[in-house]
Amino acid sequence: MTMSRLKIMTIFGTRPEAIKMAPVVLQLAKYPDMIEPVVAVTAQHREMLDQVLKLFAIKPDHDLDIMATGQTLFDITCRAMQGLNAVLAQEKPDMVLVHGDTTTTFAGALTAFYHQIAVGHVEAGLRTHNRYSPYPEEMNRKLTGSLTDLHFAPTGTAQANLLQEGVDPADIFVTGNTVIDALLATVDPQYRFTCPLLAGINYTDRKVILVTTHRRENLGEPMRHVYQALRDIVREFADVEVVFPVHRNPLVRDVVNSELGGLERVHLIDPLEYQPFANLLARSYLVLTDSGGIQEEAPALGKPVLVLRDTTERPEAIEAGTVKLIGTDRDRVYTETRLLLTGQAEYEQMANACNPYGDGCASRRIVQAILWRKGLSAGRPGSFCRE
Ligand code: UD1
Numbered sequence: 001m002t003m004s005r006l007k008i009m010t011i012f013g014t015r016p017e018a019i020k021m022a023p024v025v026l027q028l029a030k031y032p033d034m035i036e037p038v039v040a041v042t043a044q045h046r047e048m049l050d051q052v053l054k055l056f057a058i059k060p061d062h063d064l065d066i067m068a069t070g071q072t073l074f075d076i077t078c079r080a081m082q083g084l085n086a087v088l089a090q091e092k093p094d095m096v097l098v099h100g101d102t103t104t105t106f107a108g109a110l111t112a113f114y115h116q117i118a119v120g121h122v123e124a125g126l127r128t129h130n131r132y133s134p135y136p137e138e139m140n141r142k143l144t145g146s147l148t149d150l151h152f153a154p155t156g157t158a159q160a161n162l163l164q165e166g167v168d169p170a171d172i173f174v175t176g177n178t179v180i181d182a183l184l185a186t187v188d189p190q191y192r193f194t195c196p197l198l199a200g201i202n203y204t205d206r207k208v209i210l211v212t213t214h215r216r217e218n219l220g221e222p223m224r225h226v227y228q229a230l231r232d233i234v235r236e237f238a239d240v241e242v243v244f245p246v247h248r249n250p251l252v253r254d255v256v257n258s259e260l261g262g263l264e265r266v267h268l269i270d271p272l273e274y275q276p277f278a279n280l281l282a283r284s285y286l287v288l289t290d291s292g293g294i295q296e297e298a299p300a301l302g303k304p305v306l307v308l309r310d311t312t313e314r315p316e317a318i319e320a321g322t323v324k325l326i327g328t329d330r331d332r333v334y335t336e337t338r339l340l341l342t343g344q345a346e347y348e349q350m351a352n353a354c355n356p357y358g359d360g361c362a363s364r365r366i367v368q369a370i371l372w373r374k375g376l377s378a379g380r381p382g383s384f385c386r387e
């Protein structure tokens with residue numbers, strides 16, 4: 001008797017989902033006797049998604065190509081669901097895997113539910129408990145969690161959040177975050193930048209501040225205040241270089257250009273591919289960001305992070321002391337950045353490498369959990385335990 005293989009469809013659409021799903025896609029492909037992997041991308045992001053697909057040599061089986069300039073949450077949700085409806089009707093997978101908190105994530109989970117297909121949620125259980133911060137991500141996570149059959153919680157904190165919401169403990173697997181799998185496969189002390197700007201920086205003599213901003217709730221004035229604080233910092237500290245890969249959202253770009261354009265030692269560049277970005281992170285002095293993923297990566301590399309947000313669903317690195325939540329007030333951003341540039345003790349206290357988010361084995365645990373749940377493997381995978 002030949003056993004039919006499990007058809008597992010991964011669905012993602014933005015840069016961070018792609019980076020964090022890539023290790024899972026590659027791991028699923030390691031069991032050709034048991035698993036038939038299918039990749040569907042909404043392409044909620046276009047160029048920023050394609051950069052990641054190229055790096056990890058992933059060729060989607062379905063590409064909905066939905067991105068449009070100035071897309072609204074309604075546009076993304078409707079286009080993604082319509083496209084995925086057709087893809088699921090055709091492929092009829094045994095399980096769909098979605099990742100994290102984007103609108104693609106929620107639309108993917110809801111469409112799978114309408115087809116009565118099991119949903120696995122990678123990076124499940126992160127919560128701020130504030131439905132408008134981050135917006136719409138907190139709600140995307142909660143709604144996706146309600147639609148999920150298998151919850152892959154990266155940490156014990158995320159697991160506790162799910163248990164508090166009444167999720168059956170048997171349906172939760174603590175796996176670590178797959179971003180650490182991707183990071184460990186990408187950072188290399190011997191890596192050489194091909195971009196002349198990054199190759200030309202002296203990372204020992206200069207203090208590189210790496211900056212990224214994109215959160216919807218920071219668009220407009222909050223971002224403007226952050227950039228004004230940065231301008232003051234660059235004027236005061238002659239050994240600082242700011243490297244700022246600017247998100248492709250025109251609403252971000254306009255404010256960045258008006259506040260930071262043309263300044264000496266402020267390098268406004270296009271989004272970097274993941275390999276140069278991760279290796280730049282590893283060589284930076286400190287990071288200012290409102291990104292979720294970078295809050296997870298920087299601690300593993302011992303880089304202090306000032307988080308330009310009022311809430312975070314990632315408290316572990318704050319507890320570990322590597323990350324500080326500072327918001328977007330101009331004076332606060334200036335003062336906290338200045339402190340890390342002048343106070344050696346303050347800097348060293350934060351610059352401790354720690355790995356609360358993963359150990360590089362998350363994608364293996366996720367695939368093991370699926371096989372075990374489907375009766376194709378003997379043991380439940382062990383849980384990830386933070387350092
Ligand atoms: C989206 C996610 C957010 C995630 C972020 C990661 C939602 C609602 N938001 O936010 O959770 O943290 O991605 O970066 O799911 N654009 C391009 N090319 C690209 C990507 C974006 O031109 O490759 C421009 C387009 O004009 C697009 C705009 O950026 O309309 C905004 O993209 P969108 O996905 O709506 O929001 P993000 O802020 O990127």
Ligand code: UDP
Nearest residue numbers: 016019245271272273274277291292293294
């Ligand atoms: N990243 C990248 N190039 C860049 C900026 C970020 O590859 O120019 C990576 C970063 O290492 C992290 C992910 O993109 O893995 C974070 O994406 P983003 O900040 O857009 O989204 P979030 O994590 O906030 O959802």
